[in-house]
Amino acid sequence: MNGLSGKHILLGVTGGIAAYKSAELVRQLRQQGAEVRVVMTAAAMEFVTPLTFQALSGHPVHLDLLDTGAEAAMGHIELARWADTLLIAPATADFIARIVSGRADDLLTAVCLACDAAVAVAPAMNSVMWGNPATANNILTLEKRGVRILGPAEGSLACGESGPGRMLEPAQLVSAVTALFNTGLLAGRRVLVTAGPTREAIDPVRYISNRSSGRMGFAVATAAAEAGANVVLVSGPVSLTTPARVRRIDVESAAEMHAAVMNDIAYCDIFISVAAVADYRPAITAQQKLKKTAATLSLELTRNPDILAAVAALPDAPFCVGFAAETQAIDSNAREKMRAKNLDMIAANAVGQQQGFDQEDNALHVLWAQGEQQLALTGKAKLARQLVAIIAERLENTTRSETKTRQQKVVRIHAKDSTQDSRSTPR
Ligand code: PMT
Numbered sequence: 001m002n003g004l005s006g007k008h009i010l011l012g013v014t015g016g017i018a019a020y021k022s023a024e025l026v027r028q029l030r031q032q033g034a035e036v037r038v039v040m041t042a043a044a045m046e047f048v049t050p051l052t053f054q055a056l057s058g059h060p061v062h063l064d065l066l067d068t069g070a071e072a073a074m075g076h077i078e079l080a081r082w083a084d085t086l087l088i089a090p091a092t093a094d095f096i097a098r099i100v101s102g103r104a105d106d107l108l109t110a111v112c113l114a115c116d117a118a119v120a121v122a123p124a125m126n127s128v129m130w131g132n133p134a135t136a137n138n139i140l141t142l143e144k145r146g147v148r149i150l151g152p153a154e155g156s157l158a159c160g161e162s163g164p165g166r167m168l169e170p171a172q173l174v175s176a177v178t179a180l181f182n183t184g185l186l187a188g189r190r191v192l193v194t195a196g197p198t199r200e201a202i203d204p205v206r207y208i209s210n211r212s213s214g215r216m217g218f219a220v221a222t223a224a225a226e227a228g229a230n231v232v233l234v235s236g237p238v239s240l241t242t243p244a245r246v247r248r249i250d251v252e253s254a255a256e257m258h259a260a261v262m263n264d265i266a267y268c269d270i271f272i273s274v275a276a277v278a279d280y281r282p283a284i285t286a287q288q289k290l291k292k293t294a295a296t297l298s299l300e301l302t303r304n305p306d307i308l309a310a311v312a313a314l315p316d317a318p319f320c321v322g323f324a325a326e327t328q329a330i331d332s333n334a335r336e337k338m339r340a341k342n343l344d345m346i347a348a349n350a351v352g353q354q355q356g357f358d359q360e361d362n363a364l365h366v367l368w369a370q371g372e373q374q375l376a377l378t379g380k381a382k383l384a385r386q387l388v389a390i391i392a393e394r395l396e397n398t399t400r401s402e403t404k405t406r407q408q409k410v411v412r413i414h415a416k417d418s419t420q421d422s423r424s425t426p427r
Contacts, residue, residue: 003178004034006033006035007085010036010037010038010087011036011039012041013088014041014108015045015046017047018167020047022048025174028170033298036056037059037062039107039111041107080115084382085177086119088112089150090124091275093129093132093138094255097138099142117206120176121168121171124167130163151168152165183227184227185392190268191221191229192233192265193213193220193232194273196213197275198251198252199253200278202286208278208280212276212358214235214240217274220272223384223387227388229270234260235250249254254305255276261307262310269318270318271321273322276325279304282301283299308320309342318390319345320343321346331365338368345368345394347365361380363377386390
C-alpha cells in the first residue's frame with residue numbers, strides 16, 4: 001500500500017543548498033501516492049530551477065504572491081486550503097524567523113499564514129546558526145504553535161563544518177510526513193461509519209434516492225482508519241474505492257443499511273452517521289415495471305427506520321455522531337436533531353446550491369452539548385481528519401464514569417470477539 005495515497009502535500013522550498021535534495025523528495029513523495037505541489041522562494045531559485053520541480057511534481061511551480069495570472073489559477077489561499085500537509089524543506093534560519101514573526105510578504109510565508117493543515121519544517125543550516133539562541137527560540141515558538149520540526153541531522157555540512165544542521169534525507173522526510181497522518185488518536189477504537197445515499201425501489205428499474213456521492217463518509221472512514229481505529233463502513237450505492245484498512249459492507253436501501261448497522265454496532269465505540277438515508281420508501285414496490293397509462297401517478301410513501309436514532313437509543317450506545325444536512329436555519333435545526341436523536345455530537349452542513357452533496361469541498365459546524373467548532377470550507381479528506389480529531393478529543397473528555405462504562409464495554413466486547421469468527425473483526 002502507498003502510505004500517502006491521495007494526500008495533497010504542499011512542499012515549500014527555501015534558499016539553501018539542501019534544495020537539491022528536495023527534488024528527490026518530490027519523486028519519493030509521489031512514489032508513495034501523494035499529489036505534490038511546490039512553492040519556491042526567490043532564494044530557492046538560486047539553487048534549483050522551477051523547471052526541475054515542475055517536471056518532477058507534474059504541476060507548474062508556484063513562485064509569486066503578486067502574479068495575477070498565478071493567483072487566478074491557484075492563489076495563496078487556494079494552495080493553503082488544498083494542502084493536507086505543508087512541508088518546508090529545506091527551511092533556512094531566515095525563513096524560520098520570518099514565519100515565527102508572521103510575515104506574509106512572499107508567496108510561501110503567505111501560504112504558511114493561511115494554512116490550517118499540519119505544518120512541518122525540515123531545518124537546514126550551518127551548525128552555529130542552528131545553535132544560535134535566536135534560532136533555538138524560533139524553533140521553540142514553532143513547536144508551541146504545533147509545527148512539527150523534522151531534524152536536522154548531524155554530519156558534514158556544505159560550509160565545510162560538521163555538526164547538527166543537515167536536512168533529513170528524503171526517505172526520512174517521507175516517513176515523517178506519513179507518520180503525520182497516522183495520528184493514533186483513535187487507536188484501539190472500533191468505529192462504524194455510514195456513507196452514501198440509499199435507494200428505495202419503486203419498481204424493478206426505478207428508485208427514490210438523493211445526490212450523496214459518499215465522498216464525505218468515505219473520507220471520515222479513511223480518517224478514522226488513519227487515526228488507528230478498526231473501521232467498518234456501511235455504504236449505499238457509490239462509485240468510490242474502499243479506503244485502506246477499512247471493512248466495507250455494501251447495501252442499497254435504508255432497510256438494508258439499518259440491518260447492516262445493527263448487525264455490527266455491538267462491536268463499536270463510535271458511530272458516525274454520514275449517510276443520506278432516505279426518510280421514506282414506497283409503501284409498495286411494484287413487482288413489474290410501472291406502465292405510463294395515466295396522466296398522473298401518486299406514490300404512497302412510508303417512513304424508513306431512523307438508523308441513527310435507533311443506535312443512540314441502544315442501552316449500551318456508542319459515542320454517536322450525526323450529520324445534519326440543512327438548507328436553512330442550519331444550527332437550530334442541527335441542535336434540534338442532536339436533542340431529538342439523543343446524540344453526543346452533530347456535524348451540520350449547508351446543502352443544495354452546489355454545497356455539501358456531491359462536492360469535493362465542504363464546511364461543517366460541529367456541535368456538542370458543551371461546545372462547538374466551525375470547520376472552514378476545505379477538501380472533504382482534510383475536513384474529515386479535523387472532525388475525527390474533535391471526536392477523539394470529546395471521547396477523551398467524557399466523564400470518568402462514562403469512560404469507565406465504555407471501557408467495560410470494550411473489555412466485554414473484546415472478550416466476546418475471541419469467541420466470534422473473523423466476521424466481527426474490521427479489517
Ligand atoms: O456524500 P457526499 O456527496 O459527500 O455528501 C455529504 C453529505 C451532504 C451527504 C453529508 O455531509 C451529510 O450531510 N450527511 C447527512 C445527510 C442526512 O441525511 O442528513 P439528515 O439531516 O436528513 O439526517 C440527520 C442524521 O440522521 C444523519 O446523520 C443521517 O445519517 C441520519 N439518518 C437520517 C434518516 C434516517 N432514516 N436514518 C438516519 O440514520
